Amino acid sequence: MSLSASLANALTGLTASSRRAEVVSSNVSNALTEGYARREIHLSPQSLGGNGAGVQIDGITRSVNVALLADRRLADAEAGNSGMRTDFLARVESLIGSPEDAGSLSARIAELESALVQAASRPDSQARLQSVVDAANRVTGHLNALSDDVQQARMDADDSIAKQVETLNDALGQIDRLNAEILAQRASGRDATALMDERQRLVDRVAEIVPVREVPRDRDQIALFTTGGAILLEGNPAVIGFNPVGVITADMTIGSGALSGFTINGMPVPSGDDGVLGGGTLGAATAIRDDLATGVQAKLDALARDLIERFETPALDPTLAPGQPGLFTDSGLILDPLLEEGLAGRIRLNTIVDPAQAGQLWHLRDGLGAVTQGNVGDATLLNALTTALSVPRVASSGSFIGARSAAGLAADVLSGIASARQQEEFRQSYTVARQGALTELQLADGVDTDAEMQQLLLIEQAFAANARVIQTVDDLIQQLIGL
Template identity: 80%
Template sequence: MSLSTSLANALSGLTAVSRRAEVVSSNVSNALTEGYARRELLLSAQSLGGNGAGVRIDGVTRVVDRVLLADRRLADADAVNAALRTDFLSRIEGLIGAPGDAGSLADRIASLEATLIQAASRPDSQARLQEVVDAARGLAGHLNTLTDAVQQARMDADDSIANQVETLNLTLEQIDRLNTEILAQRSSGRDATALMDERQRLIDRVAGIVPVREVARDHDQIALFTTGGAILLEGNPAKIGFSPVGVVTADMTLASGALSGLTINGMPVPSTDGGVLGGGTLGAALAVRDELAPSVQSQLDALTRDLIERFESPSVDASLAPGQPGLFTDAGAALDPTLEVGLAGRMRLNALTDPAQGGALWRLRAGLGAAGPGDVGDAALLTALSHALSASRVPSSGAFIGAGRSASGLAADVLSGVASARQQAESRQSFSVARQGALTELHLGDGVDTDAEMQALLLVEQAYSANARVIQAIDDLIQQLIGL
């Protein structure tokens, strides 16, 4: 081997170890950078005329376990989906309140029953009649508040869907631009790994909104597909469409067209958590708006209908005229079974019994349709109202088993249904979070190990020193030849 060949070999070695030192330095400095993938320098033997001609730098590659990364992204999406479902159900459960808690739904029904019993023992007492009115107004107000909370959750979900769709479209466009830039960098022979890191971070953002699968294409390009089968990026990014509404009321549904669904490139797609764009935060928002909240509202409406029906029967208050509402009304009117949706938000205390609305307390004793106060010692109606509240009857609507129950029992069933759904959501969330944690730990295990990088740096130093000594030896030989 000639001196010039040896010198060229040593110089190529110095270049390679210098580049490797840069790679190691980048790994160590970005050990805690989110989305950063460990780099490795690719080297191969270089030959010239069948003889060794040093080392060639083939490029820098990112070390990524794509299968593990894909599984971790799916786990992330499932975890945030379950968390949003649990948060909604926990919030509603807290607003309904547990039996025995002051101000809970069960407590307000029990309070109304207790005040009716107390008033029946002293029907002439204005104070006790006023307590009945206050308890009834409090019960109606609590159901109104629950409805407001449920519909506010739907409005928040609708706004969230709009924001997530906007973020999704913007992020897909950014990923598409990075694809183009990475291709340009590769074509010109430059390092594009930093752009790939940024693309990975953006894909992680998309994966939280909609679970996706990343598919590698030629020349370091990628395509994105949802787990439901929708194409988000294949050459060009998809355009997700959604039209938010300003106000959501109980009667507004996706099926009626009052609420917007999702579209992909102008084509409608199933807009449910189990649809092509479901599974992440977007699917959870759709579930809250169109499934979970309407289900809770339906149960509240069924309970409200049962309460209204208990008091508007002529067998309870014989003074009621046909079509006249009882103690509770639908926004002042009698119950219309065909207009049950949102009834819990419209439930009102009959103004005839409320002095604050121009009514009279004596109507609780004499009857809502009575012409005068009657006998101040007559407790028959108050007793009948109390019995109506505690009587066992089969609900006219709602997803309840067909068995008779008191008003308190029906309220307990509503709470039980929400609590059961919340427990199921929590169970799913616990599993999802545990799976997410395990996959995240495995994914991080493929990241930068600073101890290993320091060891690699020692090898780089030794290789550099060896190549430098070869160059020094060649220089000494040349100097000796020149001096001959």
């Protein structure tokens, strides 16, 4: 081999060693960078006229465990979904309160029952009658606040859906542009791995909102499909449509057309958590708005209806005229069974017994329809009101089983929500554990800094060997010149 050929071979070796050192340096410095994939440099021998001509760099590739990455993305979506659902149910459960809590819904009803008993023992006491009014107002106020909070949660979910759809559309557009840039980089022979890292980060963001499967295409392009079967990116990015509303009331549902569903490229698609865009945080927000919150509202409305019906019968208060509301009202009116949606937010104490609303306390003792006061020592009606509150009866609506007292019905509402929360927490603990395990596996499959440093030592040796060849060739040339 000639001196010039030896020099050329050594120079290619130096170039390759230098490039390998850059790759190792990049791997080590980005070991904890989100979305970064370990780089691998590929070398091969090159020849010239059948003779060895050193080494050539074939390219740099990203080392990615595709199956593990796909599973981790699905785990991210499931963990986000279960987390949002659990948080909502826990929030409602906390607002209802445990029966042993002084400010809980069950405790409010128990306070009302206790106030009625005390008033019946001294029907002439204005203070005890006022205690009944105050306790009753606390019951209705608690139900009103719960209903308002449930509707606020629906509005928050609707706003979250709008923001997530905007993020989803932006991310899909950026991924499409990165596909084009990666294609251009490949066509010009430049390294596109950094662009691929950024694309992976964007796909990870999409996967948290909607669980997706990434499908590789020719020339390092990718397509995205949801696990529900929708095409998000195939050549061109899909456009997800959604129209948020400003205010949501209990009677507004997606079925009535008052709330917006989803469209993909202008075509309506199923919008539930089990629809084509369900399974991630977007599906969880949809479930809260259209399923979980409406289910909670229905339970609260059934409880409010039961309270109204317990005191609305003429057999309880003979002074009540037909069409006259009882102790509790629907915003001052008699109950209309066909307008139950949102009743928990409209239930009110009858103003006729509330001095704060120009009423008279003696109506609690003498009858809501009484024209004049009766015997101040007569506790008949107060005893009847106490019995009506505590007697077991089958609720007219809701999915309750068996006869319950008012307090028992409130406990059933809490029990149903607590049971749903516990199920979601169990699911969340599983999904979070799975997410953590897959994340650890992905990190372990990523950059191993110890291995990279060992590789750097080998590169250093190769660099030194090639430098030694160049030094030797230089010495020989100097000797030839000196002859």
